[in-house]
Amino acid sequence: MLSPGARAPHFTLTDDAGRPHTLASLTEGASLVLYFYPSDRSPGCAKQACAIRDMHDDLAAAGITVAGVSPQGALSHARFRAKHTLPFILLTDPTKTIIRDYKANGPLGLGVRRTTYIISPSRKIQHAIRADFNIDKHRELLARAIAATSAPPAPA
Numbered sequence: 719m720l721s722p723g724a725r726a727p728h729f730t731l732t733d734d735a736g737r738p739h740t741l742a743s744l745t746e747g748a749s750l751v752l753y754f755y756p757s758d759r760s761p762g763c764a765k766q767a768c769a770i771r772d773m774h775d776d777l778a779a780a781g782i783t784v785a786g787v788s789p790q791g792a793l794s795h796a797r798f799r800a801k802h803t804l805p806f807i808l809l810t811d812p813t814k815t816i817i818r819d820y821k822a823n824g825p826l827g828l829g830v831r832r833t834t835y836i837i838s839p840s841r842k843i844q845h846a847i848r849a850d851f852n853i854d855k856h857r858e859l860l861a862r863a864i865a866a867t868s869a870p871p872a873p874a
Contacts, residue, residue, distance in 0.1 A: 719821045719833060719848050726752075726837045727819040731787065731809035734795035739809060744785055745839050749867075751777065751784045751860060753834040754822035758790045758798035758808075766832065766853045767802055773860050774805050780867035787811050787822075788830060822848075832856070836863050 720726070730740045744750045753770070755763045770777075770784060777784060784806035788795075795808035809816075814830070817823050822833040834856045836845040845863065849855035 720843050722843050724843045726841045729816045733807045734792045749782045750837040754787050756830040758794045769857045771804050776864045780864045
């Protein structure tokens with residue numbers, strides 16, 4: 719897993735509609751929740767995506783965009799988004815190049831580890847968490863990110 723303070727690796731990936739997205743375009747003027755998940759067909763992945771969906775309005779109000787990444791193709795992502803009414807993009811990484819760059823690959827390169835990064839507009843990793851089975855850890859990280867952007871500034 720990449721450490722907070724590290725520079726987030728550049729990428730260009732396509733979404734379920736075939737539109738390209740870069741790290742730069744997703745962080746332009748906003749922080750980014752970039753989360754990696756194993757499969758569009760997993761109940762755990764659906765639970766995680768729905769938890770993020772349920773927080774999406776608060777994330778957007780805090781100026782935070784969201785993108786999910788997994789190795790499945792565009793059609794699989796489109797079905798997953800439609801089935802769970804996901805308001806954020808899902809990016810395809812069939813070669814797992816970006817999954818490896820972000821250290822979200824499983825042991826021996828097999829599978830994808832459930833990993834969430836919060837990346838600043840300057841493309842630095844602000845926060846990172848890996849919790850393969852505990853979806854609540856990812857939800858707690860997002861709640862802290864929302865609270866941090868909503869908190870009034872500390873008195874001088």
